[in-house]
Amino acid sequence: MGVFATSPESRRRHRSQQVAFAVLLAMTVLLVLPVLAILGMLVWRGAPALSLEFLFTAPVRGMTAGGIWPAIVGTMWLVGVSLAISAPIGVLAAVYLNEYARDSWVTRVIHLAIVNLAGVPSIVHALFGVGAFVLFFRFGTSILSASLTLAIMTLPVIIASTKEALAAVPMTFREACWNVGASRWQTIWHVVLPNSIAGILTGIILQVSRAAGETAPILFTGAAVFVPFLPQSVNDQCMALSMHLFTISTQVQSVPQSITYGTALVLVLLVVLVNGVSIVIRSRIRRRRKW
Amino acid sequence: MTKPQGIRTENLSLWYGQFQALLDVSLEIHHGRVTGLIGPSGCGKTTLLRCFNRINERIDGVRTAGHVHILGEDIYAPGVDLVELRKRVGMVFQRPNPLPLSVRENVLFGLRIHFRRGELRKDELAHAVEASLKEVGLWEALKDKLGHRATSLSLEQQQKLCIARLLPLRPEVLLMDEPCSALDPAATQRVEQLIRELRDRYTILIVTHNMAQARRISDECIFMLLGKLIEHRRTEDLFISPKDERTANYVEGRFG
Ligand SMILES: Nc1ncnc2c1ncn2[C@@H]1O[C@H](COP(=O)(O)OP(=O)(O)O)[C@@H](O)[C@H]1O
Ligand SMILES: [Mg+2]
Numbered sequence: 001m002g003v004f005a006t007s008p009e010s011r012r013r014h015r016s017q018q019v020a021f022a023v024l025l026a027m028t029v030l031l032v033l034p035v036l037a038i039l040g041m042l043v044w045r046g047a048p049a050l051s052l053e054f055l056f057t058a059p060v061r062g063m064t065a066g067g068i069w070p071a072i073v074g075t076m077w078l079v080g081v082s083l084a085i086s087a088p089i090g091v092l093a094a095v096y097l098n099e100y101a102r103d104s105w106v107t108r109v110i111h112l113a114i115v116n117l118a119g120v121p122s123i124v125h126a127l128f129g130v131g132a133f134v135l136f137f138r139f140g141t142s143i144l145s146a147s148l149t150l151a152i153m154t155l156p157v158i159i160a161s162t163k164e165a166l167a168a169v170p171m172t173f174r175e176a177c178w179n180v181g182a183s184r185w186q187t188i189w190h191v192v193l194p195n196s197i198a199g200i201l202t203g204i205i206l207q208v209s210r211a212a213g214e215t216a217p218i219l220f221t222g223a224a225v226f227v228p229f230l231p232q233s234v235n236d237q238c239m240a241l242s243m244h245l246f247t248i249s250t251q252v253q254s255v256p257q258s259i260t261y262g263t264a265l266v267l268v269l270l271v272v273l274v275n276g277v278s279i280v281i282r283s284r285i286r287r288r289r290k291w
Numbered sequence: 292m293t294k295p296q297g298i299r300t301e302n303l304s305l306w307y308g309q310f311q312a313l314l315d316v317s318l319e320i321h322h323g324r325v326t327g328l329i330g331p332s333g334c335g336k337t338t339l340l341r342c343f344n345r346i347n348e349r350i351d352g353v354r355t356a357g358h359v360h361i362l363g364e365d366i367y368a369p370g371v372d373l374v375e376l377r378k379r380v381g382m383v384f385q386r387p388n389p390l391p392l393s394v395r396e397n398v399l400f401g402l403r404i405h406f407r408r409g410e411l412r413k414d415e416l417a418h419a420v421e422a423s424l425k426e427v428g429l430w431e432a433l434k435d436k437l438g439h440r441a442t443s444l445s446l447e448q449q450q451k452l453c454i455a456r457l458l459p460l461r462p463e464v465l466l467m468d469e470p471c472s473a474l475d476p477a478a479t480q481r482v483e484q485l486i487r488e489l490r491d492r493y494t495i496l497i498v499t500h501n502m503a504q505a506r507r508i509s510d511e512c513i514f515m516l517l518g519k520l521i522e523h524r525r526t527e528d529l530f531i532s533p534k535d536e537r538t539a540n541y542v543e544g545r546f547g
Contacts (some may be wrong), residue, residue, distance in 0.1 A: 015419070063460065102351050103351050170388075171384065172384065173388065173390060173391070175346065175382075175384065175388065176384075176388045176390055176400075176453070176456075177390075177400075177404075177455075178349065178377065179344065179346065179377060180377065180378070180401035180404060180457065180460060181374040181376075181377035181378045181401065181404065181405065181460070183374065186404050190400075190403070190404065191390060206415065230446070249461045
């Protein structure tokens with residue numbers, strides 16, 4: 001036997017490595033298949049419904065025909081207003097927690113609260129939204145109430161993801177800054193934020209899809225089954241894609257399947273579009289800043 | 292009366308929570324000389340250095356007692372502006388830490404922080420970049436690469452750039468924490484050369500793990516052990532005829 005001949009031991013290791021590889025590959029395929037299946041079915045059954053008319057007109061005849069334009073517009077309002085509230089608050093809160101707050105039991109309680117809030121089911125946020133915004137603050141069922149509810153739901157996740165992005169900026173950068181006499185705020189503004197903005201944006205944009213997809217938080221707070229006009233201000237009610245999908249697939253009889261699947265497809269495409277934009281932005285920023 | 296220069300500490304102690312990392316350190320570091328700071332790992336060299344620009348305070352649970360005078364002023368007195376202090380006392384770290392900006396913006400970073408846009412003329416900035424890079428011997432190599440990312444430079448160039456970054460603020464004291472430990476021997480030699488060239492204009496305190504390096508570049512040397520200052524003398528004397536037995540054991544490599 002030569003010195004370099006494979007020993008039984010190394011042959012055995014090689015075998016188990018191959019087995020592990022096969023298992024992991026199978027897992028990956030198992031993971032990807034359902035996604036592809038869902039997308040495939042949506043496209044197959046929804047694509048025929050898609051047309052400019054479907055996108056840009058209102059539903060007619062008890063939502064059994066026509067388009068989904070009011071729902072698209074409503075979803076944009078809800079997502080836009082809710083993120084306009086939760087993104088700045090969330091980022092500032094995360095900056096405070098990560099860059100200013102000293103480690104004390106108060107900050108630890110806050111961390112715990114954020115982690116737990118992020119895990120609260122959306123129907124609970126919905127109830128809170130009804131109690132707080134619709135009834136107590138008397139915003140009524142309106143875009144404002146619904147957006148605030150969505151903002152409450154997305155806020156903890158945005159704080160958590162932003163904190164993570166900030167924590168990923170090496171400490172040595174901050175020290176380099178302090179070392180030339182920069183204040184904490186200057187350090188954050190000139191070094192920490194520019195180097196974490198990609199991660200921060202990613203976290204926020206992931207919440208776009210979440211806010212667009214949820215039904216429960218808007219169900220009782222501001223989304224309506226059918227509104228014959230487009231919202232003019234945050235005090236109006238609106239339709240929303242997720243809500244519309246829920247309604248036409250469970251509450252209304254004899255809706256052609258193509259309309260249901262078409263609505264779902266538009267919702268998914270919207271989310272994919274937003275995520276795509278975020279990926280482009282992120283890779284742009286990444287290319288600019290590297291360490 | 293001439294202004295006192297250099298660094299003087301009186302009974303400087305520092306605690307990380309319950310753990311006392313510096314015990315009654317009293318010393319005097321002179322302007323225009325390179326002072327080496329040696330001692331085994333964990334003896335408090337970095338901690339001592341970081342007392343001189345008060346950067347330890349950013350760590351939770353740190354408590355300091357005693358006095359530190361820099362340029363004759365007690366830097367722990369109330370009313371001391373940390374911004375002014377840190378402009379005067381620059382620090383170079385163990386690992387080069389250029390900011391992820393261009394070479395040029397790294398050098399100008401301090402100025403950008405302390406002056407508003409429009410307060411600095413273009414030619415002043417250009418001059419500051421050239422002067423600083425010349426002082427650390429990087430100008431020839433980098434004058435055509437001012438727009439390049441600082442993080443793409445070699446480690447040696449990065450470390451020199453980190454020194455250059457301090458200079459536009461006209462510092463008096465340069466603190467260096469094992470500035471060569473990430474560099475190869477040839478680069479180490481060139482950075483040592485640079486430190487020797489900077490000697491006359493600044494008060495330089497350099498932590499080193501490397502005994503040979505301490506002998507090569509320092510005029511005076513301080514030996515620390517377990518948070519205490521054991522011996523502080525001219526470098527030759529400290530290495531050739533140490534007074535304290537612990538110093539002798541350490542410089543002869545009997546423990547490290
Ligand atoms: N942030 C910190 N918190 C608690 N203890 C620390 C901290 N930094 C350093 N120490 C302790 O203080 C002592 C001195 O550390 P340091 O100054 O880094 O030593 P050196 O630079 O000489 O290796 C060590 O025992 C170290 O464990
Ligand atoms: Mg150290």
